[in-house]
Structures are given as structure tokens and as C-alpha cells.
Amino acid sequence: MSATTAAAVGLARRRANYARRYWVFAVPAAVVVVAVIIFPWLFTVFMSLHEWDPSHGLSWVGLSNYATLLSDTRFGWAVLRTLYFSVLSVGAPLILGVAAAVCFNQRFPLRGVARTIFILPMMATPVAIALVWSMMFHPQLGVLNYILTSLGLPPSTWTYAANTVIPTLAMVETWQWTPLVMLIVLGGLASLPQDPYEAARIDGASGWQSFRHITLPLLWPFIIVAAVIRTIDALKSFDVIYVITQGGPGTASETMNIFLYQEAFAYYKLGYASAVTLVFFALIVVISLVMLKLRQREKWQ
Amino acid sequence: MSAAVTRGRGTRPGRLRRLAGRVGLYASVLVLISPAAFVFLWMLSLALKNEVDNMAFPPVFIPHGPTFANFVKVFAENDFLSYTINSVVVSFSATAAALVIGVPAGYGIAKAKAMRAAALILIARITPGLSFIIPLFLMFQWFGMLGTLTPLVITHLVITVPLVVWIMIGFFEGLPGELEEAALVDGATIWQAFRHVALPLARPGITVATILAFIFSWNNFLFGIVLAGRTTRTLPVAVYNVLTFEQISWGPLAAAALVVTAPVLLLTLLMQKEIVAGLTAGGVKGG
Structure with a gap:
């Protein structure tokens, strides 16, 4: 023993x-x-906590960068724009991604090919696809306005007007990142038990009813994970916005990351930009934690 | 005959519903993949058309006699060959270095069940890329390294190392430990158990990690645009510069975009199973 x-x-x-x-x-x-x-x-x-310029180097300024930040209205607008952009480019990919996962979970001929085409946007080089989109957005010669007018719809101003630029960029982001949501949810669907569906079918539930009352609740943890990942990436989005608009027209699409880039590498205010980075990072962490808390509460119920 | 009719009548509503479901499914899949297909086909179309066709309205969809003049122009006028070499050097070095240090690290973390180390990797995933680049930019400047490819390779490690470590942790956790334990009982060192037992078993995981690390390094734009000088541009940065100088010339622009992203698209088409596996695992665990 x-x-x-x-x-x-x-x-x-x-x-x-x-x-x-x-x-x-x-x-x-x-x-x-x-x-x-x-x-x-x-x-x-x-x-x-410092100021930096190429000729004098570093000098201590204490918390004054943060004080400047609080009164910087351009930064405030950038935060609001980032939130607006993020809400659109989290919501749309989630809805479309879940729908796509349900489709790709069925068996049909050429499913592998279709799924590969579907995930191409997220693998392609962002700069390259941003260029193609920017050519398609051209108000007079762009193919998108041609398609809209041939369908009898009015042409759009896309990225050329302050009120349409953020939804347009969110559309590109949705095009690019819906596949990731789809893959995560598809992984979830593959792990679902089959018994509840059989029970529901015996009880005469319709396809929509079993989706609404069985699939969706069971998928919820995966959807939350996808939502958190998507939120982090949407808040950080840079390449597509920078290549297509560089924050324009005016500052209409200047999100936090674009603002940060301009402060750091157009004006070389590296101290101020560092303060912006930390606030930006804190915002991302807080939003992710809140979303994960929601997931926890979902589990409790 | 009458029996066949009755049987047919009996199942008709069910069969019709199933048919409608099938048609609905095909239609949905078509709707889902057509935006992706359209953008890439349009990129191809722009790259193969001459300037007149590209500026035509209504737009010309199928090139009248495709031309490779745009590709020739891009390589002749923009030194794209040396930018391609830069991209290849940076992405291969950053991927190779990440494999050499990341695969053992993934093994060590998985075996030691060091979840706090794994959490650190996650925080790196959350951090905006720009917050790494400001300090690193200053360091490289102080050490006089700007203008070489070294800073690019080093910063690309920010992308490749966490990715490789993360995928390998997941992969090694999924491997049964008995074989290595048997090797250890037989007197092998833990290094030998890793090198001769775990590593060969991990080959599929290493493949996935290699492909994804390479693609994400190749696609990176932010680090390049901050750090690259005139001669050290990577392809995404070079393409962006074509945009700023040739606003109106769509053919060469689309050709340049296609040159940059073609390797990645080909890799995705050829290795789609591995990529989907890696992204699903990485994505699910990413939360």
C-alpha cells in the first residue's frame, strides 16, 4: 500500500x-x-509619457499626451466612427456567416470547390482586393454603379461621399471576413449531437423551428467566439480602409487605426501616438471582455 | 402501372418539398459565392484588358483579345522583380524562423500545460499591429537598420511566431502521449522523444502552420509601409505605390494586384483542406 x-x-x-x-x-x-x-x-x-522629435529626441512630458487625447475632438470622432464601422462589420458577417455555415454543412456536389471559392476573400492579399474594390467603386466608370443602374436602382456614391463611405467599407470588410465566421460556425455544426434533431422531427418540427430552437442555442458559444474575434479584427481594421480611402473623403472614414497611423507616421508624433495606442488597446480589451462575460452569463442561464 | 401512379402520388408532396429544398440550397450557395467569384474574375478581366476597354462605359466584361501588356508594363516600369524577391525573402525567412522556434515552443507549452503562456499569445493577437511598430521603428532607427530587410523579417515574427505556436499547441495537445512516454521509459531524453517521436507525428500540423504563417506574412502591408524604404519594398507596399502614382491606369493596377495575390490564391486552392483545418482550429480556439 x-x-x-x-x-x-x-x-x-x-x-x-x-x-x-x-x-x-x-x-x-x-x-x-x-x-x-x-x-x-x-x-x-x-x-x-514622452514627446519625440527627430532632432531633439525624447523629452519627458508626464501625462500630458493623455490630457491632449481627452480634448482631441478628432480622436473622439475617430472612436465613434470605429464603433459605427465595427457594429456593421461584426453584425453583417455574423448573420451571413451563420447562414453560409448552415448551407455548407449540407452535402451537395462540388461542395469543396464552392467552399474554397467562398474562403478566397479572407486569404487574398488585402491590398490587392482593396485596389480592385476601389476601381469598382468609381462613380462614373465603376462596374458597381453599372450593375445598380442596369437593375433599375439609383447609383451609389460608395466611398466618394461622407455618408456612404463607412457602410461601403463595412461591406468590403463583410465580403472579406464572413468566411472566417462561416468556418468557426461550421466547426460548431460538425460537433452538434444528432439526437435532438431526430426527436424534433418525430414531434413534427419544421426545418426553421429546429434551427431556431435547437441549432441556434447549441451554436451560441461558437457564435460568441466568432463575434469576439470579428470585433477585435474590425476594431483593428487597417489595410482595406487605408488603401481605399486613407481616411477620406476629408476625415469621414478616419477610424482609430488610421488616426493612429497618421499621428505616428505622417506627423511623427510618436509619443502622442503611443498614448493613442494604449487607449485603443484598452478599448479592445474592455470590449472583448464584456462580450466574453455575456458568453459566461449565457452559460449560467 | 396503377401501382406506380399510386406510389408516385403518395410521395409527391415530400419529393416536391425535398426538390424545393435542394433548389433553395443551390440558389443560396450561388448567392453566397458569387460576390467572391465576381471580384476575382473582375480583377482578372481588368488585368487582361487594354486601356480603352477598361475605361469603357458600359464596362466590357470579357476582354476582346486578352493582352498581357499590363503585366509587362508593371514589371518593366516598377522594378517588380526586386519587390517580388524582397517579399519572398521576408516571408520565407519569417516563416522558417517561426517554425524553428515555434514548433518546439508549442510542444513545450502543450506538455507543460502552461496555459498562461498560451494566454500571452492570445493577447498578442488582440494587440493592434501599430502598437508593435512604433517602438520597433525607433529601435531600428537607433541601430541604423532601416533600409535593410532585417527589420521587416523581425517584425514579421510578430505575425508568424504566435500563429505557429498557437497551432502547434493545439496539435500537440491532440496527439496521444503514450508513444513518447514509452520512449522516455526506454531511456530517451525529452529532446529525443520530441525529435524522433512527436515531431514526425506532427507533420500535418506543421504543414498547416507553415502555410498560414507564410500567407499572413506575405499579405502583410502595415509593417512594410512603415519600415520599407525604396529598395526594400515588399509586394503589397509596391502595389500600393503603383496606386498612388497611376490613379487612372486600371489595367496595370489590376495586373499588379493579381501578381501580388496570385501565389496566395493558388496556395489556397491547392491546400484548401489544410487551410480550412488550421483556420477552424485556430479560430475556435482563438476565443
């Missing part, structure tokens, strides 16, 4: 010992992570 206990303890100790030794494998990666991820985080905090 005591011998086996001793052996078990020995084994456990050996396991723990191994666990500690496995850290060696992570050392090179840890060095890289410290150098290119953790060091920049700490340095950003340091920079946000």
Missing part, C-alpha cells in the same frame, strides 16, 4: 519535473516574444 503510494508520489514528482523541463523547448520562442511583443508593449507605455 505505502509502496504503491510512494511509487505514485515518485511518478507525480517525475511528471512535475518533466513539466518543468519542457520549458526549455519554449525558451527561444520566449526570447523572441519578449523582444518583439513584450518589449514593445513596455516601451509604448514609456513612450506615451
Whole structure:
């Protein structure tokens, strides 16, 4: 009895010992992570308390960058625009992505080919597709307005007017990232149990009813995960907006990331930009945590 | 005959409903994939048309006698060959380095069940790319490294290392540990157990990690536009510059866009199963 206990303890100790030794494998990666991820985080905090210019270098300014930030209306508008853009480019991909996952979960001929075409937008180089979209948005010569007018619809101003630019960019974002939502939800659908469906069919539930009352509740955790990932990516969106509008017309599509880029690398206000980065990061973390809390509460009920 | 009719009549509503469902499904799939197909076909069409056709309204959809003049123009006027080499060097180096350090790290974290280390990787995923680039930009400037490809390779590690580590953690966690334990009991060191037992089993995971790391590094625009000088541009940056200089000339622009994204599209078409597996695992675990 005591011998086996001793052996078990020995084994456990050996396991723990191994666990500690496995850290060696992570050392090179840890060095890289410290150098290119953790060091920049700490340095950003340091920079946000300084002012920097190419001729004089760094000078300590305390919290004044943050004070400037609070009274910067351009930053305030950028935050609101980012939220507007994000709501559109989280909501639309979620709805379309769930619908697409339900379709791609069925068996049909050429399903593999169709799914590959469907995920191409998220794999393609963002700069390349942004260029093609910007040519399609041309108000006179663009193919999109041609299609609209041939369908008898009025032409749109797309990215050329302040009131249509954000929804248009959200449309491109939706086109690009609906596939990711689809893949996550498709992974969820594959893991669903089959019994509730059979029970529902025996009880005479329609296809929509079993979707609404069985599939959707079971998929909810996956949908929340997709929503969180999509929110983070929408808040951070840069390439497509920068290539198509550079924040224009005027500042009508200047989101936080575009604002940040301009402050940092057009005006070289690196101290101020660092403060913006930290506020931006805090906003992303808070929004993600709130959404994950919602998921927790969903579980409790 | 009468028996066949009765049987047919008996199942007709069910069969009709099933037919309607099928038609609905095909129609939905068509609606879902046509925006993707349209944009890429339109890119191809613009790249293969001459300037007159590209500026025509109503637009010309099928090129009248496709021309490769746009591609020739892009390579002749913009030094695209050296930008292609830059992109290849940066993406291959960043992917190779990430595999060398990320695969063992994924193994170590999975075996040590160090979930806090995994959480760190997640935070890296949340952080906006620009917040890495401001400090790194200053560092590279102080060390006089701007104007070489090294800063690009280093910053691309921000993309490739977390991705490889994350995918490999998931993959090694899914492997049964008995084989390695047997090797350890037989007196192998943990390095030998990793090198000769776990690593060969992990080949599918490594394939997925390699493809995704390469694609995301290749596609990166932000780090390039901040760090690249005239001679160190990667392809996405070079294409963006074609845009700023040739606003009106759509043919070369579309040709340039196609050159940049063609390798990625081909890779996706050829390796779609691996890519879907990697993205689904990474995406689901990403929360």
C-alpha cells in the first residue's frame, strides 16, 4: 500500500519535473516574444509619457499626451466612427456567416470547390482586393454603379461621399471576413449531437423551428467566439480602409487605426501616438471582455 | 402501372418539398459565392484588358483579345522583380524562423500545460499591429537598420511566431502521449522523444502552420509601409505605390494586384483542406 503510494508520489514528482523541463523547448520562442511583443508593449507605455522629435529626441512630458487625447475632438470622432464601422462589420458577417455555415454543412456536389471559392476573400492579399474594390467603386466608370443602374436602382456614391463611405467599407470588410465566421460556425455544426434533431422531427418540427430552437442555442458559444474575434479584427481594421480611402473623403472614414497611423507616421508624433495606442488597446480589451462575460452569463442561464 | 401512379402520388408532396429544398440550397450557395467569384474574375478581366476597354462605359466584361501588356508594363516600369524577391525573402525567412522556434515552443507549452503562456499569445493577437511598430521603428532607427530587410523579417515574427505556436499547441495537445512516454521509459531524453517521436507525428500540423504563417506574412502591408524604404519594398507596399502614382491606369493596377495575390490564391486552392483545418482550429480556439 505505502509502496504503491510512494511509487505514485515518485511518478507525480517525475511528471512535475518533466513539466518543468519542457520549458526549455519554449525558451527561444520566449526570447523572441519578449523582444518583439513584450518589449514593445513596455516601451509604448514609456513612450506615451514622452514627446519625440527627430532632432531633439525624447523629452519627458508626464501625462500630458493623455490630457491632449481627452480634448482631441478628432480622436473622439475617430472612436465613434470605429464603433459605427465595427457594429456593421461584426453584425453583417455574423448573420451571413451563420447562414453560409448552415448551407455548407449540407452535402451537395462540388461542395469543396464552392467552399474554397467562398474562403478566397479572407486569404487574398488585402491590398490587392482593396485596389480592385476601389476601381469598382468609381462613380462614373465603376462596374458597381453599372450593375445598380442596369437593375433599375439609383447609383451609389460608395466611398466618394461622407455618408456612404463607412457602410461601403463595412461591406468590403463583410465580403472579406464572413468566411472566417462561416468556418468557426461550421466547426460548431460538425460537433452538434444528432439526437435532438431526430426527436424534433418525430414531434413534427419544421426545418426553421429546429434551427431556431435547437441549432441556434447549441451554436451560441461558437457564435460568441466568432463575434469576439470579428470585433477585435474590425476594431483593428487597417489595410482595406487605408488603401481605399486613407481616411477620406476629408476625415469621414478616419477610424482609430488610421488616426493612429497618421499621428505616428505622417506627423511623427510618436509619443502622442503611443498614448493613442494604449487607449485603443484598452478599448479592445474592455470590449472583448464584456462580450466574453455575456458568453459566461449565457452559460449560467 | 396503377401501382406506380399510386406510389408516385403518395410521395409527391415530400419529393416536391425535398426538390424545393435542394433548389433553395443551390440558389443560396450561388448567392453566397458569387460576390467572391465576381471580384476575382473582375480583377482578372481588368488585368487582361487594354486601356480603352477598361475605361469603357458600359464596362466590357470579357476582354476582346486578352493582352498581357499590363503585366509587362508593371514589371518593366516598377522594378517588380526586386519587390517580388524582397517579399519572398521576408516571408520565407519569417516563416522558417517561426517554425524553428515555434514548433518546439508549442510542444513545450502543450506538455507543460502552461496555459498562461498560451494566454500571452492570445493577447498578442488582440494587440493592434501599430502598437508593435512604433517602438520597433525607433529601435531600428537607433541601430541604423532601416533600409535593410532585417527589420521587416523581425517584425514579421510578430505575425508568424504566435500563429505557429498557437497551432502547434493545439496539435500537440491532440496527439496521444503514450508513444513518447514509452520512449522516455526506454531511456530517451525529452529532446529525443520530441525529435524522433512527436515531431514526425506532427507533420500535418506543421504543414498547416507553415502555410498560414507564410500567407499572413506575405499579405502583410502595415509593417512594410512603415519600415520599407525604396529598395526594400515588399509586394503589397509596391502595389500600393503603383496606386498612388497611376490613379487612372486600371489595367496595370489590376495586373499588379493579381501578381501580388496570385501565389496566395493558388496556395489556397491547392491546400484548401489544410487551410480550412488550421483556420477552424485556430479560430475556435482563438476565443
